[in-house]
Amino acid sequence: MSLAVTLSRAQEGVAAPQVMVEVHLSGGLPGTNIVGLPEAAVREARDRVRVAIQNTSFEYPNRKVTVNLAPAELPKDGGRFDLAIALGILAAGGQVPREKLDDCEFLGELALSGALRGVSGVLPALLRARARGRRVVVPRANAAEAALVSDADVLVADTLAEVCGWLRGAQDLGLPTDPPPPGIDGIGPDLADVRGQLQARRALEIAATGGHHLLLSGPPGTGKTMLAERLPGILPPLTESEALETCAVLSVAGQTVDPQHWRRRPFRAPHHTASAVALVGGGAVPRPGEISLAHNGVLFLDELPEFGRHVLDVLREPMESGHIVVSRAARQSTFPAQFQLVAAMNPCPCGYAGDPRHSCQCTPDQVQRYRARISGPLLDRIDLGVQVLRVPLGELGAPPSVHDEDSATVRARVVKARQHALMRAGRPNAEISTRELERDCALGPAERRWFDAALERLGLSARAYHRTLRVARTIADLDGGAALLDRTHLAEALTYRRF
Ligand SMILES: Nc1ncnc2c1ncn2[C@@H]1O[C@H](COP(=O)(O)OP(=O)(O)OP(=O)(O)O)[C@@H](O)[C@H]1O
Ligand SMILES: [Mg+2]
Structure with a gap:
């Protein structure tokens, strides 16, 4: 059969939707066509991939090559699909085995020499692939980024030749090195x-x-x-x-x-x-x-x-x-x-x-x-x-x-202090809704009268009212997380509204 499918991922915002690269070889005039809403940089993959395959001592098929990037409505750009396209062409022509292609995704741009170049958006792609339980092959330039995703099944390669060798079972691919343990002290100004x-x-x-x-x-x-x-x-x-x-x-x-x-x-x-x-x-x-x-x-x-x-x-x-x-x-x-x-x-x-x-x-x-x-x-x-x-x-x-x-x-x-807010609402105080605010910023009757009079005197808007309460809530959290706000919390919060 002269049809092969490889998997890759596009970039859309911080999402990484899956792209299926379908390659079909048929009789007719030799030439390569890439369809499926490719932008200019993807259309240029045609030439990059052909030369890279030739420089990796494989044969570029002397047939009509149709590459379809599906789904078609998804915009695609950059050289990120090069590796998946090259492997699809080689698999369709029977030059590399297909067994490992089904549960593996490929990201990487090809240099004319067949070397792999890094691409953007590897991290979101890995997160999605991990959720699908798939392995991903990435260029060495992206290895440090790939190492950040714990439990991801990632292999690192330098060239198209290495990836082909791995598909044939002739060699192993590298693993990304583990990231250093996260340290936050001593970084940045103090x-x-x-x-x-x-x-x-x-x-x-x-x-x-x-x-x-x-x-x-x-x-x-x-x-x-x-x-x-x-x-x-x-x-x-x-x-x-x-x-x-x-x-x-x-x-x-x-x-x-x-x-x-x-x-x-x-x-x-x-x-x-x-x-x-x-x-x-x-x-x-x-x-x-x-x-x-x-x-x-x-x-x-x-x-x-x-x-x-x-x-x-x-x-x-x-x-x-x-x-x-x-x-x-x-x-x-x-x-x-x-x-x-x-x-x-x-x-x-x-x-x-x-x-x-x-x-x-x-x-x-x-x-x-x-x-x-x-x-x-x-x-x-x-x-x-x-x-x-x-x-x-x-x-x-x-x-x-x-x-x-x-x-x-x-x-x-x-x-x-933030722990109090996380326990109450699951979010820091600046992000809680007005309803949560009413629930979590309870005032005694005397405090309410005092607060209303102070707001009146300072001429503050309704939004300022809520914002002051949120700040008072945070001040109370720093003060041990008391359920009821008292006058010192409110008074301090009001001092930060003078601008
Ligand atoms: N409170 C301070 N403690 C220590 N150094 C200070 C202090 N305030 C100012 N400096 C010194 O003055 C320099 C200028 O401070 P900074 O750039 O933060 O001022 P700024 O308030 O942002 O001024 P501008 O309004 O001109 O932007 C700092 O690099 C620091 O050396
Ligand atoms: Mg300044």
Whole structure:
């Protein structure tokens, strides 16, 4: 029979749908045709595969070769199907045996020499193949990424010749080496470097515990960027499945996953000149943007008002839903985007409004226009706002005081306090629904009266009401997880609404 089928996987968002490569050899004019909605890069596989087969000392069939990539409606691009196509052609011509092809998937681009090149999106493909109980052969360039998926049946190859040798039973293929044990201490900047800034440190700890979005505002050089960069170091470590989700986004973006640090939460800090597409994702072949690369981690927007207003507005929807749908012509891809936003800004264009030691040069009108660049709906989604004021110079040079705790100490408290929220709702407090909020943020009658009066006095919106309660819940969790919120929790939460 001159028909053979091999298996591979396409890339669609962070999904990896199966693709069947059907190869048929028939009489008629020699030539090769690839059908099944291939994009340009896949059509070019025709030439790559022919030369690679010839350079691997096999014969390219001198017949009519039809390659069908099914399902046809699934868009396909890149060189990821090269290996599966080459093996299909060789199997259809009887040059390699078919037995092992049925329960094995193949990923990899071919060089003209027959060497295998790495492809993007290997991680999601492996997760799907593992669920189906299938073995996967991947190029050596993807071995480190493949090693992250525990219990996956993965073999690593350098060339087409090796894979053919393995199919014939003439040789074994390599295994991916195990990843180093996940370590998270000692990576990235540590909170011990920050002097003073007790209120900002406290806000950072609350943000880490509840997963709340945070806005740091203050004059230049007070340590806002420094503090923000230290948030990932105090967040609870990623679980294995969270880490795999985050790495899957990196993988489909074609970026290398660092096997040493793959359990650390991502920290993405796009520059303020970034376009909306760079931020949320897009392109002819939809690629994830910064908000998806920050999935399960931190998105840091430094100099918030300098970002284009429409760029910031596209953040509103994923901030609520935790994912983003990128539509381009006929294609639509969904990427996860459960990120924690940390933003930093100066209070005015010159940066010194409110600074006791510098006079501000800005007119009230300039200050107002500067702040208006950030839309109200975006600010409304930020739970914690904190003023970062100047630390006295003497304190900067002094040795660390007892208040200058390191990241590991703070993280231990965060992990413990977050446990209360996970036990109650299974999620950090920033993500609980309004109904769960009513259930979990019970107030006694006196506290309720006090809280209502305080909100009235501060003129806060209904959304701000819920956000303040969520923060108060997190503060109570840090305070031992009491079921009833008391006035100190509420009062502290209200101090973070002044922005
Ligand atoms: N609280 C602090 N403890 C230790 N060093 C600090 C502190 N604040 C500022 N510094 C020093 O000042 C430098 C600048 O801090 P950073 O970049 O975080 O300021 P910033 O608030 O982000 O300023 P800008 O508004 O200009 O962006 C830091 O690299 C650090 O050396
Ligand atoms: Mg800064």
